[in-house]
Amino acid sequence: MTHPVQPAGFDHIVLRVVDKEKMVAFYRDILGCPVDWDRPELGMTHVRVGSSLIDLVTVDGKLGRAGGSAPGVEGRNLDHFCLAVRPFDPQAIRAHLEAHGVTIVDEGDRYGAEGDGLSIYILDPEGNTVELKGPSESV
Numbered sequence: 145m146t147h148p149v150q151p152a153g154f155d156h157i158v159l160r161v162v163d164k165e166k167m168v169a170f171y172r173d174i175l176g177c178p179v180d181w182d183r184p185e186l187g188m189t190h191v192r193v194g195s196s197l198i199d200l201v202t203v204d205g206k207l208g209r210a211g212g213s214a215p216g217v218e219g220r221n222l223d224h225f226c227l228a229v230r231p232f233d234p235q236a237i238r239a240h241l242e243a244h245g246v247t248i249v250d251e252g253d254r255y256g257a258e259g260d261g262l263s264i265y266i267l268d269p270e271g272n273t274v275e276l277k278g279p280s281e282s283v
Contacts, residue, residue, distance in 0.1 A: 232278035
């Protein structure tokens, strides 16, 4: 029997940032990661890393506020990480997670390195959010 969760690589990571312009400039100009999509309404800029993305999210923006304080002793910097899962069988994944006592904390279509696709969010044993992401409808 094939395991229902087969990570194929990272789709994206989300970094909470204080100075988004400085961080975008660093990743774009110093590390050569072009801007893929700027979303000021969310306080987020996606920068491309090969076939993956780094999402830079302002700590005071719509999404970043959910993480609490700015990165430091009292706040976390990494919001979550995302694993691209192939093949992606949502029913088999849900059943597998349930059988192991893992609660799904969120689910829905999300944008990632391959476009929009279904994502299932869970927590690891230490409370880190892990996104399991399916392919885009066009892949």
